[in-house]
Amino acid sequence: AIGECAAWNGSIFGLVAPGYQMARGVAALLCNETAEPFMGADMSTKLKLLGVDVGSIGDAHGSTPGARSYQFIDETTASYRRLVVDATGKHVLGAVLVGDNSYYDTLLQYMQNAIALPAEPASLILPSSEGAPTLGPGALPEAATVCSCHNVTKGSICSAIDGGCTDLGLLKSQTKACTGCGGCAGLLKQVFEHELIARGVSVDKSLCEHFAYTRQELYALVRVEGVITFEELLAKHGRGHTGCDVCKPAVGSILASCWNQPIMDASLVPLQDTNDTFMANMQKNGTYSVVPRIPGGEITADKLIAIGVVAKKYDLYTKITGGQRIDLFGAQLHELPDIWAELIEAGFETGHAYGKSTRTVKSCVGSTWCRYGVQDSVQMALTIEDRYKGLRSPHKLKFAVSGCTRECAEAQSKDVGVIATEKGWNLYIAGNGGMRPRHAELFATDLDDATLIRYIDRFLMFYIRTADKLQRTSVWREGLEGGLDYLKDVIINDSLGLGEELESQMQRVVNRYECEWANALKDPEKLKRFRTFVNDKRPDPDIHFVQERGQRRPIMAAELNLIPVIEEIA
Known part of the structure; x- marks a missing residue:
């Protein structure tokens, strides 16, 4: 038994890295090889819970004797940071991050590698400013763990580079770095490029395998040559026939910035990500939000009533945003054209x-x-x-x-x-x-x-x-x-x-x-995209709704089994 199926000294490890660590021990045992026994694992991790970034590193609760804490709270961005240091104030023991995980990689390296703290430890969790200490890839020791899922160290990365690896994709394949949860992608890229430059190797800044140009260079090519389609740009300056999920959205954005053609045009739709494809923000339960423009937050009584009428008719969850707009949540894909038709008729636009x-x-x-x-x-x-x-x-x-x-x-x-x-x-x-x-x-x-x-x-x-x-x-x-x-x-x-x-x-x-929605509503071909099933107008059968604080909230079918349990506990 490994992972969450195995208890060790009364503890269960619900992360992928300890599971891999246990798996290595099991594999060694089955192959009659010697291996280090499992002695517990670092439970440091960063996750996204209900849309909020959270991070936990080492002794997050400061239970080590003599441990001291620094805390920072930013109410404007709803973020919290706690740094736990040892009694000497020279080393990081742990940390807690809520709302902002951008500090995670740096704090994790300080903790894992016992890197000496700066004179002002609190500067590690304060908002960045001139003179704030930074921990670049060059300062990491060879033993620093870059990918905790597969226990890939900086030394392993350096060995791969010394062995002739100069491609990031090949590096991931050889070392397995960034093939687990993917949380180390940013740090891996920084270390990889830093080590290449240190060895005198020029770093490839290509957008992706299909374009040997940066985004800025592609923008110049599109603007100067008057390129108006992805296919034309790929034929003139790229490789391959299809593109990928890196270059397509990037080129789609460039074309829109230059020529501002409707993104729902047949030649442009394949370049868009999910939200742009359906001109709505997809929510975690498969429904969409509708946000009409309210310039400057100024709105007439008639338009307020129109939003209320639409929200009531389609039973949408409503919320006033921080940007002085009204968000309508819970719209299903097939409902979007009807909702926008009514909003546009009332004088709104996307x-x-x-x-x-x-x-x-x-x-x-x-x-x-x-x-x-x-x-x-x-x-x-x-x-x-x-x-x-x-x-x-x-x-x-x-x-x-x-x-x-x-x-x-x-x-x-x-x-x-x-x-x-x-x-x-x-x-x-x-x-x-x-x-x-x-x-x-x-x-x-x-x-x-x-x-x-x-x-x-x-x-x-x-x-x-x-x-x-x-x-x-x-x-x-x-x-x-x-x-x-x-x-x-x-x-x-x-x-x-x-x-x-x-x-x-x-x-x-x-x-x-x-207005992109006004444009789409005029074209029957574009409206065909707004169906859950290509050949059927039925709604998504897996989306259900429950009442929450007086409004309807969507819930996926898999969550329905939890409702009786939650009600019993309550």
């Missing part, structure tokens, strides 16, 4: 909540209502959202406009933030919440309306042009050579002579905007 594109422009009520407001923040939010709605980019974009320095719209945590002054607008860029919270940076001050829009045009198109795939503006900005001063020189001073070109490219996207 909110692009499913796309790597402009999501929301949050606003306060500004000078129209607020006694502190110095500019009409609602009107500016409407202007910005109307201009950039539908703009596809390497990652999602969030905006906010505050009517004064009291910052009720929280503009300084957005990709693009605008704050009113008595003389105009202050522009902030490259902030975001989420996995790696980052405060936006003040970019320009006291701008008039036209100049503000011009700078945002240039900033967004320059980001789209030069960022890597799935790279937020914050990460892109941190890796930008020359930093904020360089970016100001490009956008404000037009040091590269790209200003007019970036503005005209943005204007082309703006001019071509069309």
Whole structure:
């Protein structure tokens, strides 16, 4: 017996790595070979529970005599971090992470390899800032475990490279690293590339096996050559005949950023991921959410009633989001066209909540209502959202406009933030919440309306042009050579002579905007996609519903057997 079927010293190990460790012992026993007996296992792991990232490392509860803890709570992002160190304050004993696992790999290496802590141990769990300690792949010892599932160390990776392995896919095959849970993918890539560079080997930055180019290079090829289909780009600059799940979404995003054609067109649909394919966010139970655009959070009574009518008719779970919108959950695939037909008739359009594109422009009520407001923040939010709605980019974009320095719209945590002054607008860029919270940076001050829009045009198109795939503006900005001063020189001073070109490219996207759902509803062929079964209009028989806090919640058939048990326990 191995894994969760086996109890050792009264303990059961519900992780894959201890199971593999036990399996190695069983295999050795069956083959009459000697092997180290199982002596317990490191239960460090990171998981996603009910949509929330959690991580546990080593002595997470601080039960070691003399252990001391550092804790950090960020209520704005609903994240919690606890670092447990030994009595000397020199080594990590364990850690707890809730809401943000981006610190996991670094803390795990400190614990597993007894790496000496910095002078201020708390800096390891505080938000990143200038001068914060980092643990790069070069600082890891040879014995450092990179893949805990298969017990692959940095030394094993180095041995494979010394043996001639210069391909990441081949490295995974040879060492089994990243073939278990996949949680070590980021660290494995960093170590692999660092060791190749250290040996004087050039690192291949190809997007994938089909394109020997980076995302930025492919963007330039599409823009300069006027490429409008994936097939054309693959034929001219790629290899193979079909592409893969890496290059297809990346090229699909590039084509949308450049030409803004309807993503449901027959030639573009195969490039989209699940959410874009059905123009809705798929939820964990197989249903979808519907998010109509509510520019700037401003909505009429009639439109509020229309949302209520739709939610009641289709029995949808409703929730007001942090971006001043109303989310409708629990829609089944075949219901999406009918729901959107009613919403569009009421004056709504798609909110692009499913796309790597402009999501929301949050606003306060500004000078129209607020006694502190110095500019009409609602009107500016409407202007910005109307201009950039539908703009596809390497990652999602969030905006906010505050009517004064009291910052009720929280503009300084957005990709693009605008704050009113008595003389105009202050522009902030490259902030975001989420996995790696980052405060936006003040970019320009006291701008008039036209100049503000011009700078945002240039900033967004320059980001789209030069960022890597799935790279937020914050990460892109941190890796930008020359930093904020360089970016100001490009956008404000037009040091590269790209200003007019970036503005005209943005204007082309703006001019071509069309509500994607309105476009799909006009085309019977596109509507055929919205069926659970290709040849049958029946709904998904595995989706069921229960009542929760006065609203209907979807539940999968497999969960139905748990309901009597839960009710009995309650």
